[in-house]
Amino acid sequence: METKLLSDHAADLLEAAALLQQGKVVGIPTETVYGLAADARNPEAVRQIFAAKGRPADNPLIVHIAEMQALEQVAAVVPPLAVKLAERFWPGPLTMILPKRSDIPEITSGGLDTVGIRMPSHPVARALILLSGVPIAAPSANISGYPSPTTAQHVMRDMHGKIAAVVDGGGCSV
Template sequence: MDTIIKKINEEELEPGCLQDAAAILQKKGLVAFPTETVYGLGGDALDTEAAKKIYAAKGRPSDNPLIIHIADVDSLKDIAEEVPEQAYQLADKFWPGPLTMIMPKSNKVPYGTTGGLNTVAIRMPSNKIALQLIRESGVCIAAPSANLSGRPSPTKAEHVIEDLSGKIDMIIDGGAVGIGLESTIVDLTSEVPTILRPGYITKEMLEEVVGTVDIDKTITAKSMDPNLKPKAPGMKYKHYAPKADLTIVEGTEQAVVDKINEFASQKMEQGCLVGVIATDETFSKYKANCVMTLGSRNDNEQIARGLYAILRDFDEQQVDVIYSEGFADTNLGQAIMNRLLKAAGYHVVEV
């Protein structure tokens, strides 16, 4: 398959500029497009065959549900059997934006899209290209991240091209995304809303709107506990992983630097190419083959925006092992650590 690459500036959108992409979606084809979080791989959410194509292109397990992207709140009534009042409250505050809500699905939504579940995950992206694509296509778009399953999510079109060129119909290049981590997922099917995946919209932000919000215990776990089963099926799979083995080192700043340098020295003596994920505050202190900084430790938004790109950069450098500093597990830092832990397979060293 020849994949069409279409470059579009989000700030210079014109009516009809996404007609070709819209036509592909209407014909049950696949289009990768930017959102404010990461690039998504889109297909008609209400068509079983389109959903199958998404799973096949990504190599994604079929019990990992797809998030449906919509462009107006009224669409909720079509794809959700029941829309709780909390959903409207949260939509009024956070949509368009990086929040996904889980509700009972309607009969219009095939089980192929929901991973066999009776619930459906829905969000309204704020990226202008994404919104116009939904509107011009006239379909609700099922869109997981536009990468091969298990790989770091794509924050640039180049990442999508690397993983999916030749496997999908079109890639819309809208430049680098703004947030860099997937949306917060909140389950509204129980009495107390529960966060199933942390993101830019934090627990504290949600509680300001709907009161008490729980967090799935698997999110805060620092190790793979066989007794903890995630409520979201997709969270049981390894995600976001670079090709090299990744280890997170946590502790006081100097202790972390010393331990990572110790590990790096041992691996380099063995002939390994070693990568280190640092911050601006510690970048100059590391002695390894390839040291990259995510930015200042005081700027979680910058760290989130660059995390997946830096993991892919290490793949390009063909490093054998990667060591990363840990980050504060609060607010957006919780989402950063959630992704790092998944990428590292929960391999953490405390010093």
């Protein structure tokens, strides 16, 4: 498989969103590290993340959303305290563990009844989530056990030939 390097321009973001909708894996920037993004509700897409990373399948993935309304599309229950925390710290690098909805596959949650949910502040990550229309599972885009990537070039080095594309959204800021 040839891994495409895409820019953060509109046409490339639409292409990356289409790949996510097709069940492909795309490297994307967040404020902390680059992640391997796939539709969190698509078990086959999520399996591709584990295969690319060499990560054990019982290790849960964080699901990324772009808007507060999407929280209820991932979590079965959203306590008032979770809403307060989200309003205060999202978007940003806060992950909340909440009971998952039944349509979040076990492979995404590592077989748990809960799921980690986060709203990244990186504009490219949020744009791709919105454009694709799906919550995105996105662990770091490194081979399991290696340093987490903070540039698109790092992802291309580690994941070329293993994923469909990488969106270059610049270096991570945190």
